[in-house]
Amino acid sequence: MPTVPPGNPAVDTADVSALLERGRTMSTPVLRAAVDRLAAPMDTVAAYHFGWIDAGGNPADGDGGKAVRPALALLSAEAAGAAPEVGIPGAVAVELVHNFSLLHDDLMDGDEQRRHRDTVWKVHGPAQAILVGDALFALANEILLELGTVEAGRATRRLTTASRKLIDGQAQDISYEHRERVTVEECLEMEGNKTGALLACAVSIGAVLGGADDRTADKLEEYGYHLGLAFQAVDDLLGIWGDPEATGKQTWSDLRQRKKSLPVVAALAAGGQASERLGELLAEDAKSNDFDTFSEEEFAFRAALIEEAGGREWTSQEARRQHAVAIAALHEVDMPAHVREQLTALADFVVVRKR
Amino acid sequence: MPTVPPGNPAVDTADVSALLERGRTMSTPVLRAAVDRLAAPMDTVAAYHFGWIDAGGNPADGDGGKAVRPALALLSAEAAGAAPEVGIPGAVAVELVHNFSLLHDDLMDGDEQRRHRDTVWKVHGPAQAILVGDALFALANEILLELGTVEAGRATRRLTTASRKLIDGQAQDISYEHRERVTVEECLEMEGNKTGALLACAVSIGAVLGGADDRTADKLEEYGYHLGLAFQAVDDLLGIWGDPEATGKQTWSDLRQRKKSLPVVAALAAGGQASERLGELLAEDAKSNDFDTFSEEEFAFRAALIEEAGGREWTSQEARRQHAVAIAALHEVDMPAHVREQLTALADFVVVRKR
Numbered sequence: 139m140p141t142v143p144p145g146n147p148a149v150d151t152a153d154v155s156a157l158l159e160r161g162r163t164m165s166t167p168v169l170r171a172a173v174d175r176l177a178a179p180m181d182t183v184a185a186y187h188f189g190w191i192d193a194g195g196n197p198a199d200g201d202g203g204k205a206v207r208p209a210l211a212l213l214s215a216e217a218a219g220a221a222p223e224v225g226i227p228g229a230v231a232v233e234l235v236h237n238f239s240l241l242h243d244d245l246m247d248g249d250e251q252r253r254h255r256d257t258v259w260k261v262h263g264p265a266q267a268i269l270v271g272d273a274l275f276a277l278a279n280e281i282l283l284e285l286g287t288v289e290a291g292r293a294t295r296r297l298t299t300a301s302r303k304l305i306d307g308q309a310q311d312i313s314y315e316h317r318e319r320v321t322v323e324e325c326l327e328m329e330g331n332k333t334g335a336l337l338a339c340a341v342s343i344g345a346v347l348g349g350a351d352d353r354t355a356d357k358l359e360e361y362g363y364h365l366g367l368a369f370q371a372v373d374d375l376l377g378i379w380g381d382p383e384a385t386g387k388q389t390w391s392d393l394r395q396r397k398k399s400l401p402v403v404a405a406l407a408a409g410g411q412a413s414e415r416l417g418e419l420l421a422e423d424a425k426s427n428d429f430d431t432f433s434e435e436e437f438a439f440r441a442a443l444i445e446e447a448g449g450r451e452w453t454s455q456e457a458r459r460q461h462a463v464a465i466a467a468l469h470e471v472d473m474p475a476h477v478r479e480q481l482t483a484l485a486d487f488v489v490v491r492k493r
Numbered sequence: 494m495p496t497v498p499p500g501n502p503a504v505d506t507a508d509v510s511a512l513l514e515r516g517r518t519m520s521t522p523v524l525r526a527a528v529d530r531l532a533a534p535m536d537t538v539a540a541y542h543f544g545w546i547d548a549g550g551n552p553a554d555g556d557g558g559k560a561v562r563p564a565l566a567l568l569s570a571e572a573a574g575a576a577p578e579v580g581i582p583g584a585v586a587v588e589l590v591h592n593f594s595l596l597h598d599d600l601m602d603g604d605e606q607r608r609h610r611d612t613v614w615k616v617h618g619p620a621q622a623i624l625v626g627d628a629l630f631a632l633a634n635e636i637l638l639e640l641g642t643v644e645a646g647r648a649t650r651r652l653t654t655a656s657r658k659l660i661d662g663q664a665q666d667i668s669y670e671h672r673e674r675v676t677v678e679e680c681l682e683m684e685g686n687k688t689g690a691l692l693a694c695a696v697s698i699g700a701v702l703g704g705a706d707d708r709t710a711d712k713l714e715e716y717g718y719h720l721g722l723a724f725q726a727v728d729d730l731l732g733i734w735g736d737p738e739a740t741g742k743q744t745w746s747d748l749r750q751r752k753k754s755l756p757v758v759a760a761l762a763a764g765g766q767a768s769e770r771l772g773e774l775l776a777e778d779a780k781s782n783d784f785d786t787f788s789e790e791e792f793a794f795r796a797a798l799i800e801e802a803g804g805r806e807w808t809s810q811e812a813r814r815q816h817a818v819a820i821a822a823l824h825e826v827d828m829p830a831h832v833r834e835q836l837t838a839l840a841d842f843v844v845v846r847k848r
Contacts, residue, residue, distance in 0.1 A: 242624075291646030295639065298631055313534065
C-alpha cells in the first residue's frame with residue numbers, strides 16, 4: 139500500500155526543495171545571532187542541539203531537520219502581501235519554540251538520539267537540557283517583542299497559545315503512555331496539540347507581522363493545523379513502515395517504543411479478528427520482560443496485524459482527509475496566486491515525503 | 494552582630510503586613526483561575542506546588558511564600574497613578590514566572606524540600622516538574638498578552654527580559670558550583686540575575702500596565718533590582734546565621750549545601766589569617782567524604798571563620814548599601830507620597846526580616 143495518497147496532484151519537488159532552502163537560508167543567520175545572545179555555556183549547548191557544532195565544540199554541518207516551519211513563516215508573510223523578509227522574526231521564534239520543546243521532550247521521554255546524534259541531556263546533562271530549553275523559549279518571545287510593534291504583540295500572543303497547546307500535547311502524550319487504551323479522538327487531539335498548533339502558528343505568524351487581520355490569520359492557522367495533522371499521520375506511517383535508510387530511524391521504530399500512534403489506535407478501534415488479536419498481543423507485550431529482545435519477525439508480525447486490522451489504510455486516508463481540509467482553508471483566504479500554489483505544493487510534499 | 498542594619502528608619506511592620514496581605518488577597522484568585530486553565534494533570538501538580546492542595550489532592554492552606562512580588566506589582570500601578578487593580582495581571586504574571594523558575598531550579602539542584610514540603614519533582618516526578626514549569630512560563634505571557642493592549646506588549650517584553658536574566662542567573666549558579674573560587678562581583682551578578690531582575694520587573698510591570706513611560710519604568714526597576722540585591726544579601730545572612738525556627742531551614746543551611754553565598758565569597762576575598770584558614774578548610778571539605786556527617790560544631794567553626802574574616806559584616810553592610818541605592822532611585826520618580834512611603838517601608842522590611 140503506497141504512503142502516497144493516490145489522486146494527489148503531482149508535486150514539483152524541486153520547487154518545494156527551493157522553498158525549504160529559502161526558509162533555511164533566510165532564517166538561519168538570524169536564528170544563530172539570537173542563540174549567540176545566550177550566556178555561556180548555554181550558547182554552546184544550544185549550538186550543539188542545532189547541529190552547528192559537535193560534542194567536542196568543533197564546527198559541524200548537522201542535519202537541522204526539514205525546516206518546514208521557517209518556509210511556512212516566510213510564505214505566511216507573502217500571503218498577507220508583505221515581503222518574505224517580514225516573516226523572518228516569526229520563522230526564528232517558531233523554530234526556537236519548536237527546539238525548546240524538543241530539548242525538554244527528549245529529556246522527559248528519555249530519548250537518547252535525535253537527528254542521528256546524542257540528545258543534549260545525554261551529552262550535557264539534564265540540567266542543561268532544562269535550562270537551555272527555558273532560554274530558547276524566552277528568546278522566542280524576546281525576538282518578537284523587541285520589534286516593538288502592535289503586530290509583534292499579536293504574533294507573540296499566537297505563539298504563546300501554540301506553546302501552551304504544545305505543552306498540553308506533551309502532557310497528554312505522557313499520560314497516554316500509562317494507559318492501556320487510547321481512543322482515535324484522543325490520539326488526534328494529542329497530535330493536533332503536539333504538531334498542529336505550532337505549524338498553524340508558523341503559517342499565521344508571518345501574515346500577522348505583515349499586518350493581516352485576525353480572520354485571515356485564523357484561516358491560515360486552519361490550513362496549518364490540518365497540515366500538521368496530515369504531517370503527523372504520515373509520520374506515524376513512517377514510524378512503522380518507513381525505510382530506515384530514509385528516516386534514519388530503526389525498523390518498526392514506533393512499535394519498539396510502544397507508541398500509541400494513529401495506525402495502532404485505529405487498528406485497535408476497528409474491531410474484528412486481527413484487531414482483537416493485536417489488542418491481546420499488545421497487552422501481553424506491556425507486561426513482557428523480553429520486549430527489548432524481540433526479533434525483527436515479532437515486530438513485523440505486529441505491523442502485519444495493524445495493517446490487516448485496517449490501521450495502515452485508515453491512517454493513510456486520514457492523511458488525505460487532513461490534506462483536503464487544509465487545502466480548503468487555503469481557498470478561503472485572498473492571497474497572491476503563486477503563494478497559494480506554493481502553500482499547496484508544501485502540503486502535497488508533507489503527505490508524500492518518505493522521511 | 495545584628496542582621497538589622499543600624500540607623501535604619503523604624504519600620505511600621507503592621508503596615509508592611511497589610512501591604513503583603515493586600516497583594517496576596519487581590520492576586521491569588523486571579524492566579525488560581527489562571528492555573529485552573531492548565532490541562533489535567535498539570536493543574537493538580539501546579540496546585541500542589543502553590544500549596545493549595547496536599548500530595549493526596551486534599552485542600553491545603555500552604556505557605557505560599559512572603560508574596561513580596563504581588564505587593565510590589567500593585568504598588569507599581571499606584572506609582573503610575575493607576576488603581577492597584579491595574580497591576581493584578583502583572584502580579585500574577587510575575588508570580589507565574591517566579592514559580593516556573595522554582596519548579597525547574599528545584600529539579601536541577603536536586604532540592605527535595607521547599608516551604609516545608611516535598612518539592613514537585615519529588616512527589617510527581619521530574620517530567621511533571623519540567624512540564625508544569627513550562628506551562629506556568631507560557632501562562633505568564635498569556636495572562637498579559639490577552640489584555641490585548643500596547644501596554645501589555647511592553648509589560649510582556651520587560652517580563653521576558655527578566656525571565657532571560659533569571660535563566661542566566663541559574664546557569665551561573667550551576668557553573669559556580671563546579672568552581673573552587675567565585676569572586677564577589679560574580680556572586681553579585683548572579684544574585685542580581687536570580688533575584689534582582691524579577692523583583693525589578695515586579696516594580697515596573699504595574700506601572701507599565703498603568704501607562705508609565707519607559708524612563709519611569711526603568712527607575713522603578715532600578716529600585717527593584719537593588720531591593721532584590723538587598724533581599725538576597727539578607728537571605729545569605731539568614732542562610733548561615735538565621736534562626737531555624739523562623740526560617741524553617743536547618744542550622745547553617747547554606748554551609749551544609751556548600752553554597753558560595755555572599756558572606757563566604759566576601760570572607761574568602763578579604764585576605765588575612767581567618768580568610769586563608771577558611772579557604773584551606775573549604776578546599777578540604779570539597780574533597781571530603783565525611784561532609785554529610787559533619788557535626789554542628791564543625792559548621793559553627795566555619796561560620797565563625799567567615800565572621801572573623803569579615804564576611805558577615807561585609808554582607809550586612811552590602812544589604813544597607815543596596816537598600817540605600819534602591820531608596821535613591823525611588824526619589825527620582827514622581828509618585829503619590831503614600832506610595833513612596835509604602836515602597837520605602839517594603840524596602841526596610843526586606844532588610845530587617847528574620848525569615
